[in-house]
Amino acid sequence: MTDTVTTHQAAEDARNENVKIWVNGLLKPRAEAMVSVFDSGFMLGDGVWEGMRLYNGRWAFLDDHLDRLFEAAKAIDLDIGMTRAAVISALSETQTANAMTADAHARLMVTRGVKSRPFQHPGLSRQGPTVVIIMEHSRPSIPRPIRLATVPHMRGLPMTQDPKLNSHSKLNCILACIAAEKAGADEALMLDVHGFVNTTNACNFFIVRRGEIWTSTGDYCMNGITRQKVIDLCRVNGIPVHERNFSLVDTYGADEAFLTGTFGAQTPVGEIDGRVIGTGEMGPMTTRLRGLYRELVGAA
Numbered sequence: 314m315t316d317t318v319t320t321h322q323a324a325e326d327a328r329n330e331n332v333k334i335w336v337n338g339l340l341k342p343r344a345e346a347m348v349s350v351f352d353s354g355f356m357l358g359d360g361v362w363e364g365m366r367l368y369n370g371r372w373a374f375l376d377d378h379l380d381r382l383f384e385a386a387k388a389i390d391l392d393i394g395m396t397r398a399a400v401i402s403a404l405s406e407t408q409t410a411n412a413m414t415a416d417a418h419a420r421l422m423v424t425r426g427v428k429s430r431p432f433q434h435p436g437l438s439r440q441g442p443t444v445v446i447i448m449e450h451s452r453p454s455i456p457r458p459i460r461l462a463t464v465p466h467m468r469g470l471p472m473t474q475d476p477k478l479n480s481h482s483k484l485n486c487i488l489a490c491i492a493a494e495k496a497g498a499d500e501a502l503m504l505d506v507h508g509f510v511n512t513t514n515a516c517n518f519f520i521v522r523r524g525e526i527w528t529s530t531g532d533y534c535m536n537g538i539t540r541q542k543v544i545d546l547c548r549v550n551g552i553p554v555h556e557r558n559f560s561l562v563d564t565y566g567a568d569e570a571f572l573t574g575t576f577g578a579q580t581p582v583g584e585i586d587g588r589v590i591g592t593g594e595m596g597p598m599t600t601r602l603r604g605l606y607r608e609l610v611g612a613a
């Protein structure tokens with residue numbers, strides 16, 4: 314398929330060739346921003362991360378992102394080695410060094426650090442965490458509604474690798490995305506262990522049916538911050554919203570479908586498994602929610 318798009322497509326911005334990247338307290342030019350080949354993140358995907366967006370001088374929902382980061386680090390028994398205030402000041406330093414005031418995206422990553430030998434045991438990660446902030450000038454540029462394909466890769470049970478963890482290891486999601494691309498779609502629609510529709514490999518998933526918003530129960534998907542904000546916006550604005558189980562039959566027959574994520578906010582879905590959803594274009598409810606969300610984040 315030649316016209317595949319991704320849900321994280323941004324307009325080209327030449328300034329990104331020269332961005333400064335925060336690596337363990339130092340601001341490095343992009344070409345010199347490196348981590349060790351012994352890093353736990355490189356070697357084993359042993360780390361956690363957050364994606365954040367700058368709207369009009371403010372990092373949207375910063376507290377929610379920091380809560381999720383510190384909670385994930387605690388869950389994997391990783392000491393970030395920084396206070397919340399220190400993380401915020403690292404973000405500001407990177408933002409200032411890159412003269413960013415709006416339309417920027419940050420990926421804040423914390424791994425278990427450099428290992429003394431190339432093996433799995435976390436005790437071999439002895440040099441403290443590796444903390445990196447990649448910040449890019451970023452304006453989402455997704456040229457058309459997204460096409461999804463369902464794939465055999467599932468959102469697993471919490472006792473394997475809890476799908477709520479934003480871990481560096483994304484292999485399950487990556488394999489799902491590869492399968493979707495090979496089926497001619499842009500991104501994968503993933504089911505839960507019971508066969509209910511759950512999420513995509515990189516975003517949360519919603520449908521609109523007869524004026525109601527449906528999304529999964531939340532048991533098997535990333536506890537997306539944008540997902541929660543959309544649910545909250547629906548409640549505040551009197552739009553019926555349900556976190557519930559639903560199947561592909563409900564999904565193919567939906568009036569609209571959209572994805573949520575920090576990068577794209579609310580991204581319309583036009584097609585799933587070759588079935589056109591609604592008109593195939595962004596529908597009125599998705600448009601309305603995008604407007605409400607832009608107001609919430611104070612987008613210009």
Ligand SMILES: Cc1ncc(COP(=O)(O)O)c(C=O)c1O
Nearest residue numbers: 515516517535537538539574575
């Ligand atoms: C699998 C998955 N689902 C959903 C999301 C969206 O979460 P958020 O809205 O917090 O960006 C992410 C983002 O990291 C993700 O990796």
